[in-house]
Amino acid sequence: GAGVSQSPSNKVTEKGKDVELRCDPISGHTALYWYRQSLGQGLEFLIYFQGNSAPDKSGLPSDRFSAERTGGSVSTLTIQRTQQEDSAVYLCASNVGAEQYFGPGTRLTVT
């Protein structure tokens, strides 16, 4: 498809387990962003990639969160030892200019 895709669309996990969330940006988009949207909240910036490097990781809430990007394309957000407060929708966006194009998100539920 032509847009940003994310998988899985929904993930239910037990507290303490690790999860991986995937983002496929629009082909050719060098910039990639991860955001978190908690219930009833706005979008919280997590991390920004330019190519494979991450010049801004300032939004990652704890060292349980990490992300990588390979080949300047697919990105994976990993949450280790998940906690209930990690439950949220995780959104990915990509762009080449000022406008960001968003994926449909992954809804993460930690039980």
Place this chain on the structure above:
Amino acid sequence: AQKVTQAQTEISVVEKEDVTLDCVYETRDTTYYLFWYKQPPSGELVFLIRRNSFDEQNEISGRYSWNFQKSTSSFNFTITASQVVDSAVYFCALSELRRGYQKVTFGIGTKLQVIP
């Protein structure tokens, strides 16, 4: 102070009424971008408009219009003759150049409910 303030958390209007969603932003940059996104119940964020800081012309697109006023740091969004399909959460966002990239800060969103 928040960078992007959307003071209205929830608004309800009756179909065909006009509604204005407020957005006030804060930045020290002279060059920046402002956006509005729509998030329908399906969840996917839909881009509505981008405005750069040097373009204060108001814009109209169908039933949607935007009023950008640098003097008051506001970028308000008006829906004319609202429809049920307009029911969604609307986010205002500010994009500033930081460390060589556009860092986007979102407001908390305004939930609009259009009642038939």
